[in-house]
Amino acid sequence: MAFQGKKLVNDPNAVVTEFIEGLVETFPGLQYLDGFPQVKVVLRADIPGNKYDKVAVISGGGSGHEPAQAGFVGEGMLTAAICGDVFTSPPVDSILAGIRAVTGPKGCLLIVTNYTGDRLNFGLAAEEAKSEGYKVEMVIVGDDCALPPPRGITGRRGLAGTVLIHKVAGAAAAAGLSLAEVAAEAQHASELVGTMGVALSVCTLPGQVTSDRLGPGLMELGLGIHGEPGAAVAELQPVEVVVSHVLKQILSLETQYVPIKRGSRVVLMINGLGATPIMELMIASGKAIPQLQLEHGLAVDRVYTGSFMTSLDMAGFSISIMKSEPSILDRLDAPTKAPYWPVGVEGDRPPAKIPVPVPPSHSSRNEEEFNQPQELNEQGRILECAILAAVNAIIDVKDKLNDWDSKVGDGDCGSTMYRGAMAILDDMKKCYPLNVASETVNEIGTSIRRVMGGTSGILYAIFCKAAYASLKGSPDVTPEQWSRALEASIAAVSKYGRAERGYRTMLDALIPASIVLKENLDKGNDPIAAFVLSSEAAVNGAESTKEMQPQAGRSSYITGDVLSTVPDPGAMAAATWYRAAALAVEHKLKNSEN
Template sequence: MAFQGKKLINNPNDVVTEFIEGLVETYPGLQYLDGFPEVKVVIRADVLGATYDKVAVISGGGSGHEPAHAGFVGEGMLTASICGDVFASPPVDSILAGIRAVTGPMGCLLIVTNYTGDRLNFGLAAEQARSEGYKIETVIVGDDCALPPPRGIAGRRGLAGTILVNKVAGAAAAAGLSLADVASEAKCASEMVGTMGVALSVCTLPGQVTSDRLGPGKMELGLGIHGEAGAAVADLQPVDVVVSHALKQILSPETNYVPITRGNRVVLMINGLGATPVMELMIAAGKTVPKLQLEFGLAVERVYTGSFMTSLDMAGFSITIMKADQTLLQRLDAPTKAPNWPVGSAGNRPPAKIPVPLPPSRSMKSEESLSRPLQLSERGRILEVAIEAAANAVIDMRDSLNDWDSKVGDGDCGSTMYRGATAILDDMKKYYPLNDAAETVNEIGSSVRRAMGGTSGVLYTIFCKAAYARLKANLNATVTAKQWAEALEAAIDAVSKYGGASAGYRTLLDALIPALAVLKERLSAGADPTTAFVVSSEAALEGAESTKDMQAQAGRSSYVSVGILSTVPDPGAMAAAVWYRAAALAVKDKYQAS
């Protein structure tokens, strides 16, 4: 069902004019010709045509593809951009106005995307400018690889590869080359580039109804940038599959779109179509590079990822591959003040990944002290079963914790605790010196810091480090129940200090503070230590349950209404109570068994 598209605009007829006004206010290096509404031309503020001593480079086309092309006006790239109405070729008078404004004795190169309207209007403007005495050259860019050749007189469409051609030409012009040489480099670049796009949605023109052509669960392959239908509609696929299809299409030896063969050097552009998050573009880039290297045998010299030539609010991306030599790379690396050209990496590419450094606590200790002891002492075995029980209890609670957190937080408490618990179980087999309780607690903190994200990860790392510091202060290697209680108290104090919470704030402390109080009371009364821990764990559960009656004063729950909070306990408090009780029960069972 079609519906009116939502846009933050005023009059739909004024969107291009108002875009240009905002652009030049944002970037002082740009100006526009005062000829609205007919003439919509963005130029470099430092260029005066009559005295400009370098080749002017002009491109343009219909608007709606921002930042193309106006965002690429600047020293080292375009001298001017001619802006048509949305998805409409700019009129001849606008193109002529741009030529006259920035072209000096060295002449002007027009870079034109291969659409009939653009070719006709820029062509007529070029002929008129020549009749006025200007030196004009034209390069047509048709980098579309979606449709098999031949395409009749229309030919391949101009897509995001045009931006790379603009950069090559702009750098050549800035270097002082002649018009013929600038045009030659631009033409060569245009013949070395291919692009393939995929869309997940159809764009909405300002003031118009959104098309429902592309249904749910579908994607469109080989589309243009004006909302026109693509070469094929297919079921939505993982980005790995999409990337593989696009690369095969661009680099197919049968179609021979671009003269790229194994061993060639290339540059890659991942271009967002307007509504694609940076995360998804980066995922596409990360999957494309190794495929080019391993499957096609290409040396990827540069990667540009972002939105360069969009289609209003279309979701999707395009992949552009350009064959490169040293001269072309120098043009791409040359400095530019164009506001939307990215700062790409230059020179040799270092390895994309390196090993994660070990935490200082591990890297500074001997391998022997880091490894799990071959022979566990009795206390080591007790500590082992306590850790395993606590971790497994948290793992079993993942879904319940996530469910509670979805109501009062961001829904990931269980997943976060699960990552920490599984890391603890994995690392215990390799790193934990279980015969040394203090160092084991320290290593638990290292595991948590590595695996757990968010506030919970930081708080539990602080918890473990504070407990470790207190345990380490004991001269006797044997840790007594009283010293465990002191370590728990130090950990609670540290979490309260750095996290800002205390009793009644609806956090994990509302489970641990009651547990500590009961533990200290029982131990002072001379109770059996294992029984004291079990009884204190009951207090932890009661404290966690009592959070239903608390108004949250910390974390995301502080934004949630009391009515919702009263329906579930605090997930962090329940997680703390669960692992504490599981450890206490496991220790008691171990003692009874022995």
Template structure:
């Protein structure tokens, strides 16, 4: 039986506006564009198009995936994020306003998830910006590994792997590379990453009823980030089994989603979908790393675990695997002020964690006690 979802909100129509207000109050380096709330653009407070001398990195899409994408605005990552309504592509006028606000002489790169509305609106905005004299390049990210060929009507969907592409592009831009070179690195990164998700519940849109599509004891495999149905439904299994299935799907040589083979170096992202406890995400990471090493013959160089691209209050996680080389690792490790990029993951991952030896007891021997 469907029931009204519980949310700590005000008017359901104002959730995106009020989210952005809270975000910019929390992080001094973020600001919204004049014209807010009609134009929902979050940008670096220290950047103005007139003086900006690096390639601007712009992304965005529907809201409901927080912290994506506005939480990744900051030096070394995104220059601006365009926020649509919940699960709705941002309008052309907002995207164009964001391009004008942060794009200087070096031009801008648009990083767009592979959804029809996003591709259409960002594409129209890019063409308009070019007609105004701006240099604009676009990279489409479709990292989904759930849909078998022909991979759906619109092709592979853009999922959490997009965040890794943001980081690579943002670091390349911060290093002073040209627009063509930044776009080339972002495109290469987008082709090196694959993602697949699993969910235990369907998300609830603000002000809407909760769907009961998933019955008790069931989970969904290969779903998108908008609550759309997955590729398959199955009985809930131990996370060991789920992780093995997802890794096998992403790395399957038959589907050839990503160019990863035995002996390659990879980075791993375990991404919570909004209502998954850190404990469960860490369990998944702890099981995924040895499986990648022992069963797939891969060297795991970095592990990112947390909620990076959510689906409102969905319970579940996605796994992203990206083929790594020294350039990609350098970009991922580069400093950034984006508030939701994880800190403390910028060192080489050891092949095996060895426990620290237990320190010896410091109890004093009785014969060392001197009598007065």
């Protein structure tokens, strides 16, 4: 029977904000940004903002895993942590606020746990920051060893081993290394660590009931840290047996999750999941060390036991094993003032919060100019025509997209695209600088990000941001520049969404279009004819998704018989707006010649 969980909270919707307030009052070396709704960023109190002379190391994700990530902010570790709502990726604007607050000339490294929402939101923030002139690199950590190597593009989840990567990167940054060097050390460290967890209970979200999924006498092996089911449910065993199973899974020679073999030296982390007494964690630690030494032939250089990355009030623990190298040990042993590594509370108390830094202007035009009517030049008129045709085509195909998506997804592709199209129509009347193509593309991305939820909204926002970066600084955009911008957008979507051609996504429409467009322009063919031909390739590419097996998303759960009758809705949506834009431009230019 499910029951309401007991929590010492005021408002379930305000737990993250109140946690941050208590954290910065407890530790004088921390501050938080305050000023805009939904911005939850914890940062070091001892750095001079954008004048910081070392690489900033930033991490974050959904809250509920405390002390990760905010408890690891401090000299020698993280420079800032971005806190999402409980088990929810932080929004792009919060990530950007954190980047702007702490990043100096040497740039910043984003350390991201491998979950789709985190990858996409941090990815878009990275592209936005780059377009503003910041140097940004990103390392994605996937240390989960519970499941066999997965199909498709999802990859391994990020678990408690991520904290070790924070320490390595933070120490490297504190030593004065360059952004490329810090990123390389973090990436290398992430490839040396594996983690697996065991749960004795299910966590309870604030304000919600406790699931009765895990009954008495049972434990869950290979759990995630968001309350999702594990790889298997088994009878509760003595801790020595549980530890043995976990160590064998992480060190399995068949899966080769980590490059560790007999004779290697390792670092061990025993991590409590939120409701596990330190006594039980120490028992697990005491059983793990001799097993590593005697059964697996490993030398244990360091042991960290405590709660580092939790799952609210879940009972259980995870074990992380990291291959030990002299350079890794140097980073782990380097001094830090991050409060939960841990360190003592010391020093004068600065103000608990500082204002959110104001982002740089998103356009060469000021706000007053955006609200003034503009006389469109030829490029502006063509761009206006293309945008209107594209969004109206999406509006017309809304119901068909929803129908397709109801068969292979969650049924809202058309509605989601419709919201984006209506926002573009509305915003174009007020603020699109149509005479400047790059700024218009950037504003389209802003409109989409505001109203389109889910994966498609963030992917289109990334698409527009990458195109803007490619076109920026070109007042009169040539067909070749448009082609390169399309290539850059596709590359960005593929990078952060991890999709490629043949994965049954919108890229199956856009990649063929990009290839045909470039080939025709390289041959010196008429640009408008090339645009129209590429739009035909987009439609054919979208139709071909009927024959593809999906590699990601909800469609991966659908049988092949159903998939073969329905094209991918996202690909069809992309082909629809692209084709409509091409035909509209062709029609407009033909009429103007006549």
